[in-house]
Structure formats: structure tokens, C-alpha cells
Amino acid sequence: MTLRIGVIGTGMIGSDHARRIQTVLAGASIVALSDVNIDGARAVQSEIAPDAVLYSTGEELIASPDVDAVLITSWGGTHAQYVLAAIAAGKPCFCEKPLATTADDARRIVDAEVAYGKRLVQVGFMRRYDAGYRLLKKVVDSEIGTPLMVHTAHRNPTVPEQYVTPMAIHDTLIHEIDVFRWLLDDDYVSAQVVFPRASRHSHAKLADPQIVLFETKKGVRIDVEIFVNCRYGYDIQCQVVGEEGLANLPEPMAIVTRKDAKVQNAILTDWKDRFVDSYDVELADFIQAASRGTAAGPSSWDGYVASITSDACVEAQEKAGQIIDIALPERPSLYN
Numbered sequence: 252m253t254l255r256i257g258v259i260g261t262g263m264i265g266s267d268h269a270r271r272i273q274t275v276l277a278g279a280s281i282v283a284l285s286d287v288n289i290d291g292a293r294a295v296q297s298e299i300a301p302d303a304v305l306y307s308t309g310e311e312l313i314a315s316p317d318v319d320a321v322l323i324t325s326w327g328g329t330h331a332q333y334v335l336a337a338i339a340a341g342k343p344c345f346c347e348k349p350l351a352t353t354a355d356d357a358r359r360i361v362d363a364e365v366a367y368g369k370r371l372v373q374v375g376f377m378r379r380y381d382a383g384y385r386l387l388k389k390v391v392d393s394e395i396g397t398p399l400m401v402h403t404a405h406r407n408p409t410v411p412e413q414y415v416t417p418m419a420i421h422d423t424l425i426h427e428i429d430v431f432r433w434l435l436d437d438d439y440v441s442a443q444v445v446f447p448r449a450s451r452h453s454h455a456k457l458a459d460p461q462i463v464l465f466e467t468k469k470g471v472r473i474d475v476e477i478f479v480n481c482r483y484g485y486d487i488q489c490q491v492v493g494e495e496g497l498a499n500l501p502e503p504m505a506i507v508t509r510k511d512a513k514v515q516n517a518i519l520t521d522w523k524d525r526f527v528d529s530y531d532v533e534l535a536d537f538i539q540a541a542s543r544g545t546a547a548g549p550s551s552w553d554g555y556v557a558s559i560t561s562d563a564c565v566e567a568q569e570k571a572g573q574i575i576d577i578a579l580p581e582r583p584s585l586y587n
């Protein structure tokens with residue numbers, strides 16, 4: 252059986268996910284498209300999914316009897332309304348990060364899914380599907396002893412002019428927020444943000460770089476450097492220090508050359524290239540689970556915890572240097 256998928260939000264990542272469903276992955280087909288910018292949806296229809304039907308609203312697409320499952324890749328502020336509509340219709344949905352832009356909306360989604368009684372939502376935290384992170388997790392779980400500290404960096408060469416200080420949390424750090432919980436099987440108890448000397452490549456509304464310091468329930472200390480005007484490339488670093496040794500996230504595969512008295516390899520510059528394989532694997536997981544009428548992978552609960560943690564981090568930015576406590580509600584058994 253082919254899973255019939257509808258896409259809400261046909262911008263950059265929506266069209267890219269539509270392309271991978273149509274041309275890379277098995278078991279699903281794009282049958283419906285919707286975007287507030289109908290020309291964008293039409294362009295995806297003509298280039299990627301000529302048989303897909305255009306819907307003027309996301310709600311109509313979700314309600315269509317011809318749609319089995321939904322991909323929500325519109326702007327972050329619109330995710331919650333569509334996820335709630337998909338749950339109400341009993342349809343599995345893949346929602347790009349963030350699950351919601353407020354913790355209250357994320358909680359509403361958790362409550363609706365719990366009331367439905369079965370998982371229907373997968374959140375687009377693709378790093379859990381990255382081969383390098385999976386290898387790192389295996390080593391952390393079995394070879395380096397109890398994890399004590401994690402040193403990490405999320406660096407982008409540049410960001411658009413409209414990228415401002417809180418986006419370093421909502422847009423960028425959110426991937427780290429999720430992946431460390433999964434990597435360490437832990438949760439956060441506090442966050443602190445400190446600001447080093449600012450880069451001259453930034454602007455008045457963006458404090459860049461920033462350092463976020465987390466403490467976890469198990470007492471692990473994590474430092475994350477977020478530096479989104481680092482110039483030299485897109486660079487994700489992660490080093491876990493354990494009682495018996497340490498483990499580093501592998502570098503992306505690259506050819507090493509020896510030439511002109513130099514040993515060199517290229518560094519990626521675009522996050523799309525860095526995580527291209529993990530987007531494929533996360534969507535393959537979605538297709539498999541949605542074909543059984545459910546969802547797997549990062550859950551609404553993970554999206555909710557990421558929202559609570561993000562809010563604490565933004566508060567920590569606003570109160571630079573102060574330690575902000577992070578308190579999580581009890582996890583419903585659906586997510587155990």
C-alpha cells in the first residue's frame with residue numbers, strides 16, 4: 252500500500268521533503284499540497300508532484316479522505332494549529348521543528364495526543380537519525396564510562412539579516428536541546444547563557460557568539476557555543492567526556508588532499524548537505540510508522556520538553572549570567 256501524504260508549507264524544507272518522498276524513498280507518494288503562497292505550492296506541484304491536488308487551506312488538506320498522513324513544514328508559528336487538526340482527524344503527521352512556538356501550545360498537542368490514546372506525531376529532530384550521532388550514542392552507552400561533561404558547538408557561516416538573538420535558541424540550539432537528551436538519556440535542570448566578546452560580523456539585534464551552559468538531572472554539564480557568523484563553514488562539534496575516556500562526533504566524510512605543502516579537507520557550508528542523509532532516514536521512519544497508523548521517533552513529548560527548555564534559554568539570554576531552573580511536568584505513560 253502506498254501512503255498518501257499531503258504537505259502543508261511548500262517552502263524550502265517542505266519542497267525538499269516532498270522531493271525525497273517522490274524520488275528517494277519508497278512506500279509513499281505526495282498527493283496533496285497547500286501553502287498560503289499558492290504559487291509556491293503550484294511550483295512544487297509542477298516540478299515534483301504533478302498528480303498532487305492543491306488545497307487552499309491546511310485544514311482542508313488534513314480533512315481530505317484522499318490524504319492518509321500529513322507533513323507540516325510551514326512557518327513555525329503555524330505548526331500547532333495543523334498538528335492539532337491532524338490529531339483531531341486521527342492522521343499521523345510529521346511536524347518540522349519547532350513543534351510549537353509556545354510551551355502552552357506544545358502542551359495542548361501532548362494532551363490531545365494522550366486523549367487520542369496513540370502516538371500520531373513525529374517531530375523533525377533529524378539529528379537522532381544522523382549516522383554520526385548514532386555511532387556516538389553507541390560509544391557513549393558502552394565504552395567511555397559514565398558521561399560527565401559535553402563540549403559542543405553549532406556554527407553557521409552566516410545567517411539572514413532578520414535572524415535575531417532569540418532565534419539562536421528557537422531556530423538553532425533547539426537541535427542540540429533535543430539531541431543531548433537523547434544522547435545522554437537525561438533531562439535538563441537548568442540553563443545559563445553568557446555572551447563573549449561580539450563578532451564584528453554580527454549586528455545590533457544579534458548577540459553572536461553565545462555560550463549556553465546546561466546542567467542535567469544526572470549532573471552532566473554541557474556547554475554549547477552558538478556562533479552563527481563564524482564565516483568559515485557549517486560546523487557541528489560534539490565531544491562527550493566520560494569517566495573512562497572521551498568520544499567525538501565524527502566529522503562529515505571529506506577527501507583529504509596533500510598539496511603545496513599542506514594537508515587539507517573541505518568543510519561543509521550548508522546545513523542541508525550536513526544532514527541530507529538523516530532527513531532521508533527520519534522520513535523513511537515516518538512513512539513506516541504512518542503506514543501502520545501511528546508515529547515513531549521524536550515525539551510530541553520531546554517537542555514539548557524542547558519548548559520548555561527553549562523558553563528557559565531565552566529567559567537566560569535576557570538575564571545574562573543568571574542560572575534559570577528548568578522544571579518538567581510528569582511524562583504521560585504514552586511516551587515511556
Ligand code: NAI
Pocket residue numbers: 259260261262263264265285286287288291309324325326327329347348349375376377422
Ligand atoms: P520557508 O519560509 O522556506 O517555508 C515555509 C513555507 O510555509 C512558506 O512557503 C510559507 O508561505 C508557508 N506558510 C506560512 N504560513 C503558512 C500557513 N499558515 N499555512 C500554510 N503554509 C504557510 O521556511 P523553511 O526554511 O522551509 O522552514 C519551514 C519549517 O521547517 C520551520 O519551522 C523551520 O524551523 C523548519 N526547518 C527545519 C530544518 C531542520 O533542519 N530540521 C531546517 C530548516 C527549516
Ligand code: ISE
Pocket residue numbers: 407422423426522
Ligand atoms: C536551521 O533552521 C536548521 O534547522 C538547521 O538544521 C540548523 O543547523 C541551522 O542552524 C538552522 O538555522
